[in-house]
Amino acid sequence: MNLDHNRSCGANDTGCLDASYPLTVTGVLRDLPHNTQLVADLVIPNTSRADGLSASDKQSGWMANNNSYGYVEMLPGARPGAVPAAIGPILDRSVDLTKYGIRKPASQIDRYYMTPFRDVHLTSDRYGGMTPAGSWTVVYGLSAIALLIVLVAGCNFMNLATVRAQLRAREIGLRKLEGASRRQLVAQFLGEALLTAFASLAIALSLAEVLLPAYGRFLGTPISLRYLGDWRLTTALVVGTALVGLTSGLYPALVISSLRPVEALKPGGGTGSGSGLLRSALVVVQFAVSIGLATAAIVVLRQVDFARHLDLGIRRDGVLVINGMTRLTPGQRESFADELKNHPGIESVAYSAGVPFHLDGFFAAIQMSGKPAFDAELLNMSPDFPALYGMRLLAGRVLSEHRGADASTLARMGNIVINETAARRFGLTPAGAVGTVITGIGAVGSQVVGVVADANLKGVADPLEPMVFFFDPSDAGFLPDMSVRIRADGIPQTLAFIDATWRRFQPGSVIQRHFLIDTFEDFFRTADREGEMLGIFVGIAIFIACLGLFGLAAFTAERRTKEIGVRKVSGARSRQIVWLMLWRISIPVLTANLVAWPVTYYYLRRWLEGYAYRVPLNPLYFLATGAAALLLAWATVYTITLRLARTNPIHALRYE
Numbered sequence: 001m002n003l004d005h006n007r008s009c010g011a012n013d014t015g016c017l018d019a020s021y022p023l024t025v026t027g028v029l030r031d032l033p034h035n036t037q038l039v040a041d042l043v044i045p046n047t048s049r050a051d052g053l054s055a056s057d058k059q060s061g062w063m064a065n066n067n068s069y070g071y072v073e074m075l076p077g078a079r080p081g082a083v084p085a086a087i088g089p090i091l092d093r094s095v096d097l098t099k100y101g102i103r104k105p106a107s108q109i110d111r112y113y114m115t116p117f118r119d120v121h122l123t124s125d126r127y128g129g130m131t132p133a134g135s136w137t138v139v140y141g142l143s144a145i146a147l148l149i150v151l152v153a154g155c156n157f158m159n160l161a162t163v164r165a166q167l168r169a170r171e172i173g174l175r176k177l178e179g180a181s182r183r184q185l186v187a188q189f190l191g192e193a194l195l196t197a198f199a200s201l202a203i204a205l206s207l208a209e210v211l212l213p214a215y216g217r218f219l220g221t222p223i224s225l226r227y228l229g230d231w232r233l234t235t236a237l238v239v240g241t242a243l244v245g246l247t248s249g250l251y252p253a254l255v256i257s258s259l260r261p262v263e264a265l266k267p268g269g270g271t272g273s274g275s276g277l278l279r280s281a282l283v284v285v286q287f288a289v290s291i292g293l294a295t296a297a298i299v300v301l302r303q304v305d306f307a308r309h310l311d312l313g314i315r316r317d318g319v320l321v322i323n324g325m326t327r328l329t330p331g332q333r334e335s336f337a338d339e340l341k342n343h344p345g346i347e348s349v350a351y352s353a354g355v356p357f358h359l360d361g362f363f364a365a366i367q368m369s370g371k372p373a374f375d376a377e378l379l380n381m382s383p384d385f386p387a388l389y390g391m392r393l394l395a396g397r398v399l400s401e402h403r404g405a406d407a408s409t410l411a412r413m414g415n416i417v418i419n420e421t422a423a424r425r426f427g428l429t430p431a432g433a434v435g436t437v438i439t440g441i442g443a444v445g446s447q448v449v450g451v452v453a454d455a456n457l458k459g460v461a462d463p464l465e466p467m468v469f470f471f472d473p474s475d476a477g478f479l480p481d482m483s484v485r486i487r488a489d490g491i492p493q494t495l496a497f498i499d500a501t502w503r504r505f506q507p508g509s510v511i512q513r514h515f516l517i518d519t520f521e522d523f524f525r526t527a528d529r530e531g532e533m534l535g536i537f538v539g540i541a542i543f544i545a546c547l548g549l550f551g552l553a554a555f556t557a558e559r560r561t562k563e564i565g566v567r568k569v570s571g572a573r574s575r576q577i578v579w580l581m582l583w584r585i586s587i588p589v590l591t592a593n594l595v596a597w598p599v600t601y602y603y604l605r606r607w608l609e610g611y612a613y614r615v616p617l618n619p620l621y622f623l624a625t626g627a628a629a630l631l632l633a634w635a636t637v638y639t640i641t642l643r644l645a646r647t648n649p650i651h652a653l654r655y656e
Contacts, residue, residue: 021050034222037120039130069130072114080114087112137610138530145537148289152541154248155282156548157196161189161252162279163551172256185257193249194242201241219529251278280588286545287592287629292600293538294625299604299617300534304527306615313455314356315390319516320498321355322482327506330473333482336505340484345494347485350388352381355481356457357519366440366468371426373440376418376466379457380408380479383471386417386452388485394420396434396450399471406449408472415470417450422466438468446470459523463612483516542629546636553585553637581641582634589633593626 023044032038044050074080088107095106122134172185208225216223227234325333337349354360359379367373383399383406385391399406399417408414416438423433430451437445454464473479486494495513502511601617608614 189253194245197245288596291596307460350384392453395430
């Protein structure tokens with residue numbers, strides 16, 4: 001087979017461009033699983049001439065071309081944390097940065113990290129990875145929500161089981177008279193609880209098998225249950241179900257088995273006042289969990305909406321990003337850009353080291369005479385970059401291709417533009433920063449010719465940082481991306497023209513392009529899914545809580561049938577009786593609010609601290625969920641209470 005590999009080995013080295021290399025297929029790999037962090041369709045050794053780096057790059061320029069991944073097999077007993085620390089002296093001995101105009105040891109510029117391969121999917125977001133990383137926060141958060149829902153269901157079971165104790169009082173009394181011991185009764189009722197739990201597990205697994213394909217499509221990744229292949233999951237399901245059954249059934253079993261035969265055989269015999277207090281406490285727990293989850297869902301959705309509509313200081317609509325510009329020489333890149341600029345459907349063109357939300361800059365300590373040094377991010381960009389993205393110029397001017405002092409090279413940094421945050425860190429106004437000289441990013445100082453307004457080019461997750469913009473057109477490897485602002489009318493025709501122009505410059509490769517707004521929306525697709533899942537979980541928790549409250553209210557109202565009849569004979573009206581029952585159910589729900597609000601506030605405040613820009617924790621969120629929970633509780637018990645309140649007192653007094 002032949003591999004057409006286009007790469008740039010340097011500004012003056014064109015021998016390695018547009019080269020075709022014959023490769024021999026020596027093996028066929030099995031398809032990689034969908035859940036691996038590795039991504040590869042074709043694997044070649046780095047010793048092959050078809051590799052993307054030249055021999056000189058591998059020997060001396062590997063640090064500047066560090067867009068690769070390293071995998072290290074550790075010796076038994078080795079400490080992974082000690083390896084990165086040992087790399088520092090090796091870098092200082094092996095890498096000479098003076099040719100880049102940097103007068104610092106390499107260990108102060110570049111750092112290396114090690115992550116266990118089994119954990120890389122959930123940690124590579126800190127250092128970059130082949131695939132979008134997951135999040136331990138999401139894993140722990142969803143697991144906690146699942147446990148809370150199980151807690152609500154367990155409280156429901158305990159509540160209804162203790163209520164049913166009054167209905168089974170005579171059964172317990174007769175069994176005790178027949179000689180049944182308390183241990184036997186406890187074993188019986190624990191067995192019933194376990195059977196209920198495992199029956200629920202069977203139903204849950206059946207529902208999971210039916211819903212998993214749809215859930216996988218929702219998440220964008222296939223999911224399947226392998227009961228024998230993943231024995232840890234199967235064991236956890238069985239053990240967890242047993243623990244839930246035993247835990248939720250233990251107290252009801254102890255309550256039921258403690259009934260004395262004489263009291264149990266009396267009409268109305270059953271649990272005492274202590275069980276009523278427990279039932280109220282369980283209702284408090286159920287609604288506290290539901291209120292907390294509902295408040296969290298509101299805050300999460302509000303935060304996502306706030307971040308999506310946040311003004312980042314740039315225009316992100318109508319921008320097409322073309323990747324892989326390193327395949328063109330600097331001259332080809334200029335010609336390609338000129339042809340695009342001449343098309344009527346294109347407003348402007350710029351190229352840069354990365355684009356908003358995917359920057360490829362580097363950090364360096366910058367300093368001004370008499371001012372303390374601080375780290376700033378340096379971004380190589382063409383002079384048209386600020387105007388294309390709508391970045392406001394506050395003072396001075398932008399860089400120009402027609403001013404020789406504005407151009408930078410590997411050996412010399414030219415004039416620069418800084419953002420407002422960098423000027424502020426120096427204690428200067430935008431106008432005062434123009435004309436100053438900044439050192440630390442080159443062999444000689446660089447003059448600030450302009451200051452632009454702050455623009456968050458990394459997205460909503462990171463705070464604003466000091467930035468330095470420079471223009472080095474000499475090496476195509478430092479300008480891999482092109483931004484093209486397209487007019488709104490005739491987009492299909494403009495895209496077709498761009499594709500055709502690319503094929504003329506690169507007939508052997510496919511253009512890699514996407515709209516910037518799609519990259520921006522990618523940041524929120526996961527958050528949107530998490531918000532939707534949280535909303536579903538909240539609905540499940542509230543449904544379970546209301547279902548249990550309905551059964552509890554039905555039983556409580558039935559037990560108070562005679563009381564209601566006496567009240568009606570004494571002159572009480574139906575609405576007074578209804579209000580009395582609603583007030584009694586309101587007390588545990590209001591108590592649940594007092595329990596849920598501080599706990600939810602604490603965890604939501606910590607969650608929001610992970611965002612550089614966040615919504616305030618408005619008290620209305622808590623009041624709204626609390627009021628909604630109270631209205632749902634009222635609606636749940638209203639129908640049953642109203643029916644009993646309208647019952648003829650004669651029938652009520654004949655009850656039992």
